[in-house]
Amino acid sequence: MPPTNPHLTLITGPSRSGKSRWAEYLAANLGVSITYVATGIPDPADQEWQARITQHQQRRPAHWHTLEPPLDLVALCQQPPPNSGLLIDSLGTWVAQFLALDNPAWLNMQNQLLNALKITANPVILVAEEVGWGVVPAYPSGRLFRDRLGELMQEIGALAGCVYLVTGGWALNLTQLGQPVPRAAFPDSAPPA
Template sequence: MGQIILVTGPARSGKSEWAESLAQQTGKSVVYVATATLDPQDREWQQRIAAHQQRRPASWQTLEVSAELAATLRVTPASDCLLVDSLGTWLANFLPEEESQWQAIQAELLESLAQTEADSIWVAEETGWGVVPAYPMGRLFRDRLGNLVRRLSAIAHRVDLVTGGYVLNLSQLGTPLGDRL
């Protein structure tokens, strides 16, 4: 298994910038896995995507992967570093799925990750720090993402929390709860 780094934190905290700097430090060929899909009707979303694109070095390969993330992991060679941005955006593609189907998708992703020889850096949003959403789809998203982030952190070699423009290495500072899921 390649090295797994999880970078998590709230919106606009600097998660992506930190993950990008970690990817550059590997010295490997970086494959940026963009999980967002471009909505031609959403100008603000287009601007966010453009800002991410402009920040990335031209030498990085970009893959747009809205669903087949597990398959991408299986074919990436050990000479590459995958930077997956972001887990929450990828997960949003599966919100309509029934719980049993979602569990199978999640298990396939984690199994593929455990088998890949490539290093990977994962950007994940922390959505559970605020109020409980008042609508079912918001609660489903928050609960599924929180569970997936916790599962990913259990196998990660390093977990960083980025908040307010600061990075905390939780793997050094914290105590893992263990696998109680």
């Protein structure tokens, strides 16, 4: 099991569960300046999406610095603003932007992000959507999105000093209540022939 980074927090949960509000609450209580990293790309043709973005914007304190797409999330995590915490909302909208990448290119980008998160000394709070609790998506891009996001969340969860599950307006600290899933089901035995 890789060592955890005490500066890294992962918050996950279903849609409309309160996970962004919980992330904002934690960030506001870090005692450092906050850089809010919005990964959702505005789409003026989609009024419902724009309303969601506006709701998030109105909830943020005016003194938080906000970064919006296009942005290089890997570079930002490698060199965050000095004396600042990052609140990244959300991993799902970031992953969705790269579904066209082939698997080797995606894995390279994922590994770069994970390597940056392993060593960051700045507080980083990541918000991610739980997408695997429903039916298997009927289309390939939906399955690819679900699989990539789920695998990335497992990797980040293994690194994070704290992991929260937010559902129904309640935040559960999984690092206190749960046990990490082993990286291999049978670590001391050879794989079956």
